[in-house]
Amino acid sequence: MNIIELSSVTKTFGLVVAVDNLSLEVPKGSIYGFIGPNGSGKTTTIRMIMKIMYPDGGSLRINGREHDSHRLKNVGYLPEERGLYKKMKIGELLQFHGELNDGKDLKSKIDSWLARLDLADYKEKKVETLSKGMKQKLQFIATILHEPEIIILDEPFSGLDPVNAEIMKDVILDLQKKGATIIFSTHDMAMAENMCDYIFMIYQGKKVLDGTLSHIQDQYGSDTLRIQSDMGAGALEGVAGIEKVNDFGKLQEVRVASGIDPQKILADLLKKTRITRFEITKPSLNDIFIRIASPEKKEDNHG
Amino acid sequence: MDKILTLFKREYRAAVRTKSFLISLILVPIMMGGGFLAVIIMENKQETEDKNFVVIDHSGMMIEPLKKALEIRNQKDIYDPETGEKAMSAYHVEFIEPVADIMEQQRALSERVKNAELHAFIEIGPDILHPSEESESYLRYYSEHSFGDDIRYWFRNIINDQLRMLRVSELNLDAAQTADLFRYLNVEGMGLVTVDKKTGEQQAAEESNELQSFLVPYVITLLMFMLVMMSAIPLLSAVMEEKTEKIAEVLLGTITPFQFMMGKVMGGIGVSLTTAAIYVAAGIFTLNQLGYESLIPYEILPWFFIYTIFFIIMVGSGMSALGATANDNKDAQSLTFPGIIPVILPMFIMVPIIQDPSGTLATTMSLIPPFTPTIMMIRLATEVTVPTWQPIVGLMGVILFTLFSVWIGARVFRTAILLQGQKPTIANLFKYAFKS
Numbered sequence: 001m002n003i004i005e006l007s008s009v010t011k012t013f014g015l016v017v018a019v020d021n022l023s024l025e026v027p028k029g030s031i032y033g034f035i036g037p038n039g040s041g042k043t044t045t046i047r048m049i050m051k052i053m054y055p056d057g058g059s060l061r062i063n064g065r066e067h068d069s070h071r072l073k074n075v076g077y078l079p080e081e082r083g084l085y086k087k088m089k090i091g092e093l094l095q096f097h098g099e100l101n102d103g104k105d106l107k108s109k110i111d112s113w114l115a116r117l118d119l120a121d122y123k124e125k126k127v128e129t130l131s132k133g134m135k136q137k138l139q140f141i142a143t144i145l146h147e148p149e150i151i152i153l154d155e156p157f158s159g160l161d162p163v164n165a166e167i168m169k170d171v172i173l174d175l176q177k178k179g180a181t182i183i184f185s186t187h188d189m190a191m192a193e194n195m196c197d198y199i200f201m202i203y204q205g206k207k208v209l210d211g212t213l214s215h216i217q218d219q220y221g222s223d224t225l226r227i228q229s230d231m232g233a234g235a236l237e238g239v240a241g242i243e244k245v246n247d248f249g250k251l252q253e254v255r256v257a258s259g260i261d262p263q264k265i266l267a268d269l270l271k272k273t274r275i276t277r278f279e280i281t282k283p284s285l286n287d288i289f290i291r292i293a294s295p296e297k298k299e300d301n302h303g
Numbered sequence: 304m305d306k307i308l309t310l311f312k313r314e315y316r317a318a319v320r321t322k323s324f325l326i327s328l329i330l331v332p333i334m335m336g337g338g339f340l341a342v343i344i345m346e347n348k349q350e351t352e353d354k355n356f357v358v359i360d361h362s363g364m365m366i367e368p369l370k371k372a373l374e375i376r377n378q379k380d381i382y383d384p385e386t387g388e389k390a391m392s393a394y395h396v397e398f399i400e401p402v403a404d405i406m407e408q409q410r411a412l413s414e415r416v417k418n419a420e421l422h423a424f425i426e427i428g429p430d431i432l433h434p435s436e437e438s439e440s441y442l443r444y445y446s447e448h449s450f451g452d453d454i455r456y457w458f459r460n461i462i463n464d465q466l467r468m469l470r471v472s473e474l475n476l477d478a479a480q481t482a483d484l485f486r487y488l489n490v491e492g493m494g495l496v497t498v499d500k501k502t503g504e505q506q507a508a509e510e511s512n513e514l515q516s517f518l519v520p521y522v523i524t525l526l527m528f529m530l531v532m533m534s535a536i537p538l539l540s541a542v543m544e545e546k547t548e549k550i551a552e553v554l555l556g557t558i559t560p561f562q563f564m565m566g567k568v569m570g571g572i573g574v575s576l577t578t579a580a581i582y583v584a585a586g587i588f589t590l591n592q593l594g595y596e597s598l599i600p601y602e603i604l605p606w607f608f609i610y611t612i613f614f615i616i617m618v619g620s621g622m623s624a625l626g627a628t629a630n631d632n633k634d635a636q637s638l639t640f641p642g643i644i645p646v647i648l649p650m651f652i653m654v655p656i657i658q659d660p661s662g663t664l665a666t667t668m669s670l671i672p673p674f675t676p677t678i679m680m681i682r683l684a685t686e687v688t689v690p691t692w693q694p695i696v697g698l699m700g701v702i703l704f705t706l707f708s709v710w711i712g713a714r715v716f717r718t719a720i721l722l723q724g725q726k727p728t729i730a731n732l733f734k735y736a737f738k739s
Contacts, residue, residue, distance in 0.1 A: 079552045083553045099309045
C-alpha cells in the first residue's frame, strides 16, 4: 500500500520549472531516499508533500487523501534549514512542538528522547547555548516526538559528526521497525545505499531514477571495475577500453567502455604491474549520481 | 483553534517573561507621562531671574506710564503675597532717545540682545494714540525668540491701557464713570446639567476642568498607542526573524499560515491586555487614593478594550504580513513606516480633535476605520456627548476593516513567508495579495 502518491506533479516559479511532471509512489513502512544535486527540486517536492507549497499541476495523495489546505496529521518534518526559537528552553521548545503536533504523554517522551540523544543535561538550558550538532538532534526530536506515521527528513545527517550520525541512523531504522514511513533527502550516497529501501533521484526537476538500489544498478549493468595495483592510477594510462577513471588514491574505480571484455583490461594491466585487487561490479550510487549530474552531462543536456 | 492557542501561549510567554517587558511596563508610562508632567511643571514654574530691556519711544508718551508700571511690578507684583518670596522676574528698562540713523541704533541694540546684556528692546511708534493707515502706529518687540516670548504681552497690556486712558481723557469723561469701562468678563467653561439616573435628582452643572478636558483623552490615547506599539508593531520584526531563521518553515509543516499569523497576533493581544489591565487597575487605584475618582471614565472602558483588541488585530495582521515579505532589517525598517501610519497619524491630530471633538475633522476621521479606534476613543473621552450611533457604526467599520486586513494579510503572509530574496515592493505586495 502506498502512503504517498504523486501523479504528474508540476511546480513552477516564474519561468523556472522546479518540478516537472513528477510521479512517485512511496510504500507504507519504507525508507525512501531522495537524492539529487543542489537546486534539482528535492526540497520543493518535499514542501509540496508537506502542503507548504501547492503544485501547479498533477495530483498528490497522502494516506489516501487528496491534497487540500488542511495540515497533515501524524507527519513529522525536519526541513533542510533548521529553525528553532533561540530564547526558549529545550524542554519548553519540545513541549511546544509536541503540543502543536497533538502529541500525547509528552513529558515522559521528552525525557526519554533527550536521554537517548544525550541531551538530558540541557533540558533547562536555552536553545542558543547548544552547538550546531546538538541543535540538529534537538530539532530531530521535535520532528518525531509525537510518533508520526510519516517522517520527512531533509538532509538529516548534514553537519553531524560520525558518532551522532550513527545514533541518528539507528533511531531512523528503529522508527521504521515501529511502522513509520521515512523519506529523507541526502547527499551522502553511502548512507542512502545502506539505509534506503527505495531511492529516487531528481535532476533539473525531472525524475531520473526511482526504485530499489539493485534495480537502479541493474539499469547500468556490471560495467565498473575496482582496481588496486602497485602502480596505482598510473597503471591505467594508455589501457584501451577504459571510459573513465575515478581515482581514490589507493583504489581506482574504472568505468569500462561498452562491449569491452574486462578480462582484456586485466591482461593489459598485468603486463604493467602487480594487481592486488580486481573486482567486476555494478556502479555505486555515487557513480551513478555523478554520471547523471556531472558537469559534462549538464553541458550535454544544455547543448 | 488548538494550534492557534498553542502558538498564542508561546508568544505570550516569550513576551511577558522577559526582563524587557517588565522594564518597558515601568519605563514607557514614565517616559510618556513625563512629557505631560514636564509641561504642567513648566507652566506653573515662573522664571525669577531679572531681565533688562531698552525702550525707544518715538511717541514720547509711554515713558512715565511704563516707569510707574515697572515700579509696581518690581516692588510688589513679583513677590508672593503669602510667603513674601520673589516669584517672578523683575524688569529693568532703559529708555533711550531715538536717533536719526534708526537702523544703526537697532543694530547696536540687537548686538546687546545677542550678548545677553538685554532680553529684548521695544520700539514704540510715534502715532500710536490715533492709529491710521498713513501713520506710524506700531509697537515692536525685538528679541531672539519673540514669537514664544510672552513678556511682550506685559508691555502690550501696559501700553494699551495707557492709550485707552489717554483716549478717554480726550473725551473729557469723569474718571468715576470710566472706572469699569475696560473691565471685561471671562467666560467660565461649564459642563451640562444632568439628571442622576438612580435618584432622578438634577445635578448642577460643574465648572469644566482643564485637567479633565485634556488629561483623560490624552491618557486614553497614549495608552492605546502604547498598547499597539508594544504588541502589534514588533510583529513585523518577529515574523521577519522567524522567516530568516527558518523557524517559519518548521512551523508551517504543522500549522497553516493563517494559524501562524493569528497565533502571533493573539499573543500580541494577550500581552496588550495584560499591560492594559495592569495600567487601568493601577490608574483607578491611584486616582481613588488621590481623590480624583471623578476623572475615571468607567463608561468608556468597555469601548476602550473592544477598540484596542480590534486595532491590534488590524495593525498586527498587517505588520505580520509585511514582516513575512521582509528579508533583512533594512526591509523591516522601510516597511515599518507605512504599517505604522494608522497608529501615528491620530497622534498628530490629537490636539485639534480634543479641542473640537464634535467638529467635522473629528467626526469624519473617527469614522474612517484605520483611524476609528484612536479618534473615536479621543472623542468619547472628552466631555462632549458623541451621538450613540457613531461609536457603533465606527465599530462595525473597524470590524469589517479588520476582517479585510486579516484576509489580505493572510494572503500576503502565506505567499511571502517562504520566499527568499524577493524585495517587498508595492508590485510584489499586490501580487502576493491578489494574484497568488
